[in-house]
Amino acid sequence: MTETVLEKKVDEKWEPKIIAFLCNWCSYAGADLAGVSRIQYPPNIRIVRVPCSGRVNPYFIIKSLTDGWDGVVVSGCHPGDCHYISGNLVARRRFAILKELLEFFGIEPGRVNFMWASAAEGERFAVLIRKATKIVKELGPNTKFQKEW
Amino acid sequence: MEQKILKKDEIGKLYKEFESEYNFYAPISQKGNIVFEKIENPEDIVLDYLNSKIPPKSVLFPQMEVLFEYTLDEKDVEITDRQDLDQKILIFGIRPCDAYSFELMANFFSFHGNWEDEIYLKKKENTTLIGIGCNNPRTTCFCTSVGGNPFNKENMDVFLTDLGETYLVEGISEKGKEIVNKLSWLSDAADKDVKKSQELATQAEESIVTKMDTDKIVSNLETSFEHPVWEEISESCIGCGSCAYLCPTCTCFDVIDETDQYNNRGRRIRIWDTCQSCLYTLETSGHNPRNTKIQRCRNRIMHKFSYYPTNYDLLGCVGCGRCISVCPANNDLRTILDKIEKIEKEEDEKIVA
């Protein structure tokens, strides 16, 4: 990663940088479908492919924020559709707690977004990414959580 | 004699004299904890504290300290040394036990092996200590047993005594005498002030209730490495780092590279570490020389009361009692040392019998 996510010039041109953890079986394919179907969505996300949304450890999310990413998106298969049967159900409980805790600790809840998108839902994927980008953009850059130098 | 009087409301004035030349550190209350911090407002200074929660070692050996900084290029590295070591430091309101701890630390950092810890030693060299006598030692204090004294002036540059309404000011070292001379606005001390300070010193010394025979402890430790008493001693320990972090003579540290990978720069830092953590000695191979709590507890006590005396002929403890008052599991150092002292005696008696 040579991109400078740390430098933040906040002006009207500022665009958030969002890291997206997409499950290999649904959401990543969904993103792919959005691409091949030429559905436009904001170029703010950087995708990390993970085997399952259950693979997403809260460390990933918090580490991303301390590293200076403005937002995090985690996307997996719809409940019941998990390739590994219950990975996303386990993940869902984890996310529920993490989301509440982040809010409780004073991190804007909109910085971390969870969603379901199947391999057939290119359109839905694009819509949700648009929505997530909008939320994060409104929150502004993530400065307080980022590790200072 | 060069004894002067400083009025309690003149601390601000004193601070002004030093502020431009020195980084002025003094005890302040931070959420109920006394810590030594760089002073911005002299009104924050608290001098009638019992014992600071975090020892003033944090000034010269902070919990996190940069060793050097670096920038990474494609195929090159540039290293920048510390530039701030020449700054003058003044520590105001330090207690004799803590001042002595600086000597112990400097001794350790300069003595072992061929290498000297230049970062610490340089800072120490540029440090001036304005200490204050300890009128009310705590019941956990035992400095008199480890060669200290609540009014020990030896390691200070300037020494203050709290006389109630005023402070008695004495220049101790050459540097300190010069400083006192420069503060021409201080009034001269009367004989009764000096007398009172001596009374306070005696009173303080007498008020120390914890007494131990450190010679006996040191000699007992030499032979009791395998003694079952260690099992008992380590029983209640929960393995946290409070004792080591808050000990004024604990010097162990961990070295970490912190890299800002987005900007190709970083710093190598050292942070306090504790021998009570099981990771402290864990080797990459998985082998751990001190795998159990028993061994780790023993190492801490042996280090202060056996290894240190063997290597430097000094005790590695200044008797500040912080580890006693702060231990979450109340694994009291006094009890530990008492056990070490006693159990040997029983064996001696057996031999006599």
Next chain:
Amino acid sequence: MPNPYIPYLTRVKSIVGENKANDIKTIELEFKKEEEYKKFDYIPGQFAEISMIGKGECPIGIASSPTEEGTIKFTIKRMGTVTSAFHGSEVGDIIGVRGPCGNGWPVEDMKGKNIVVIGGGFAFSTLRSLVLYLLDEKHRKDYGDITVIYGNRDPGEVLYTDVLDEWKKRDDIKVVLTIDREAEGWTEEVGFVAPIVKKVGPKSDNGVAVVCGPPIMIKTTIAVMEELNWGPEQILNSLEARMKCGIGKCGRCNIGNKFICTDGPVFSLAELKELPDEY
């Protein structure tokens, strides 16, 4: 004295895989500044804190001999973050070196003695340094007979085959290689190190034995040596420990009141018997 935590900067000159499993590599380093190389004055058995700047630092025994001029070598097994970084490095990369640290093999005291070098597996790196030093034409005459016994799990794990071959050609050194179990194409000894030592039966008179290897090998070998009438002060060991600073400051490598990094890593068996069993 300058800041002792600042490493000398060196460049990777070559990097060679040493074994079949390819988890051991020897890295040859060239100092960026010639005067720093001059300052880096070491004897065999010492180690250095080498660092991948940005990843971390670790203590590694110096595998080259001071008689091999111009560069220094380290043999590194891939274990954790830092060693993996070394394995990933390429020729020309910058590596920081701090040192030399530790006491090293007592080459001065060993003069005039017959020397037995017993090594097992990966621990041979500082022994390579020692033997090369002893065999150097400037030093060879100062020492008596030299015997090298080197054991490994299988032929693929034998390190430094190039220098071993050279030594085998010489007549002023006896080289015995062994592997744990028989393998195809292996013509030398088969068996654990301890029984082979017994078979070779080095004489203890006027001898110094240098034993380096995994703990179990050391234990069994020392038992054999004692049977062969070797005294504890004649047997030398090199210890290792978790270290951070390498210069006796960070505190973690103590055994009793000794620090492995400054008082060691070389201890005689007699010294070790005095120390608590915490290594």
Next chain:
Amino acid sequence: MGIETENKEIEDSIRDEAKKLLSENQVDVVIGYSQGTVPLSSTMVIIRKEEDVDKLVWNNLCYINLARYLAPLMPQLCDSEGKPLKIGIVAKGCVGRAINMLAVEKQINLENIKMIGINCNGNVNRSKIDLEIGEKEILDVSISGDDIIVKGKDWEKKFPYDQYINELCKICQVKSPSATGETCVGECQEIESIHDEFADIDDFEAKSTEEKWEDIKNSLEVCTLCYSCRQACPVCYCNLCFVDQNLPIWFGKTTNYTDIFTFHLIRATHIAGRCVACGACSSVCPVGIDLNIITRKLEKIVKERFDFTSGLNAETLPPMMDFKMEDEEEFMLEED
């Protein structure tokens, strides 16, 4: 009945039960609390002989959660062959909860454990008293009637007991261990579920994000990362804590606020649904950080979302080890 008399009764019952267990060889050792050597403290003690039971005390300063010593098991609690001894353990409600929790997570074998159940009457809030006394040395702390009497060299101060106990003790509903049958002697009860109100953290939650951040920052800032909270926690028994992991290094261990903050945040996620609300973490903090607000929030989340209270029995899986198809997912991003 004053707190003082209550304490005496609890203490007597502990000693009687311990004596009985030891004399009948039902247990090999008893873990309990004994008198601390400095005011406002107590220490853990292992009783091996019947005649030593008088070392056991109960004095409202027994803040360490004794279950902490069970996992990982110390060598002192094993026989010469390394097999676990039969252990009697003085169990207030939260110790009982922790033991149940450890049993669910298969860290301990309940067959080896015998709880000496007591009806806990709360623990003194050490840091609050320390803070109010300030820089004066406390020489003695005692309970008289319903007051905590704190004495110094030439001063004495009274604190009403009901106001100066731990916040968690004030609202505690599991005062004696929830256990039955063989595992427990003394005061025990079977609790199926509790009715818990979370009025105490509603105020905090009502704050704005920015205020929350500032408040949390304000309280965590002084943390020295000594990890006492982790070490005192009965459910923090990992061999290698996430902050210590170095392959890869996830989070720093420096005094940078981000590192302090992430440590507490991640630790909170790890003990979610497992925290037994004993308050040991706050009681042991050397710099007096109040972590209770975080643990209460965790309790609230699991209670409201999963209707779960940790440690009420030794069978129910904690929510983070379990899942249901119909879990709430109102937080998921959805199309408008």
